[in-house]
Amino acid sequence: MSDHRIPLAGVIGNPIAHSRSPRLHRHWLKTYDILGDYIPLHVEGDDLEVVLKTLPKMGFVGVNVTIPHKVHALHIADQVTDRATLIGAANTLTFLADGKIYADNTDGYGFIENLRQNAPDWQANSGPAAVFGAGGAARAVIVSLLDAGAPEILLSNRTRAKAETLRAEFGSRVTVVEWVQAGNMLEEATTVVNTTSLGMKGAAEFRVPLDGLRRDAVVTDLVYTPLRTPLLDTAEKMGCTTVDGLGMLLHQGVPGFERWFGTRPEVDDALRRAVLA
Ligand code: ATR
Secondary structure (H helix, E strand, O other), X not given: OOOOOOOEEEEEEOOOOOOOHHHHHXXXXXXXXXXXXXXXXXXXXXXXXXXXXHHHHHOEEEEEEOOOOHHHHHHHOOEEOHHHHHHOOOOEEEEOOOOOEXXXXXXXXXXXXXXXXXXXXXXXXXXXXXXXXXXXXXXXXXXXXXXXOOOOEEEEOOOHXXXXXXXXXXXXXXXXXXXXXXXXXXXXXXXXXXXXXOOOOOOOOOOOOOOOOOOXXXXXXXXXXXXXXXXXXXXXXXXXXXXXXXXXXXXXXXXXXXXXXXXXXXXXXHHHHHHHO
């Protein structure tokens, strides 16, 4: 910035009090000795546009957006990356010097980088990927897996129609499997991803039968409370490589931080500890 304002970033959502993003970005600001701050902002749906137009006037260089604003934010933005367009939602906004809003979606990037960091031998093209769930998170996972070279996505969701919608959108490399037969996907899958809330503390159990899991599968869960979900626990006992979901949150923050504060931050154990504290 050419003036003397302290650069600010933040995360906009509703609810927002539980967000771990402030810990993530503040850890990096401190680690790299950067003058700036990152603030949780509770914003109601109807106020999103006026808030986004006002924040740059107060020194904000960008924001993350989370539930329920990710789709609306994409429509408000002036410029949108291809991956955000494909996913159909934005999670990282940058306020440009000319007043325009630049929207990106780094969730799929964070998903892939988490696998690459924690399962270094993982290859997207090693075989089909089984994806449980067809909500917003599944969209980012599917777009990034297809982009990384997964030959086929086997997709199962309790509400089949939502999986069919994703198939219609993302094409013939997506195959929809009935929810009651979701366990069958595991016989072929070398990448297994839970994008549903099943297994989360306080939510229902993940009850898909796992006996078909291949030993050479890499299994990951977007749920990270608890860090070791029952799915990951069972998969590990069966000899699979497992990757917890916290790393996706950490990695999705990297592109935004770099754009806003000018330093590409590292995802390491110190960051994990800071975010879990
Ligand atoms: P997110 O943005 O995290 O993906 P979401 O869009 O609300 O959140 O999607 C939640 C996912 O978890 C959906 O796939 C949902 O299945 P439905 O489409 O059938 O609702 C899935 N999910 C939530 N509770 C579930 C349950 N008890 N059994 C099976 N799937 C469940």
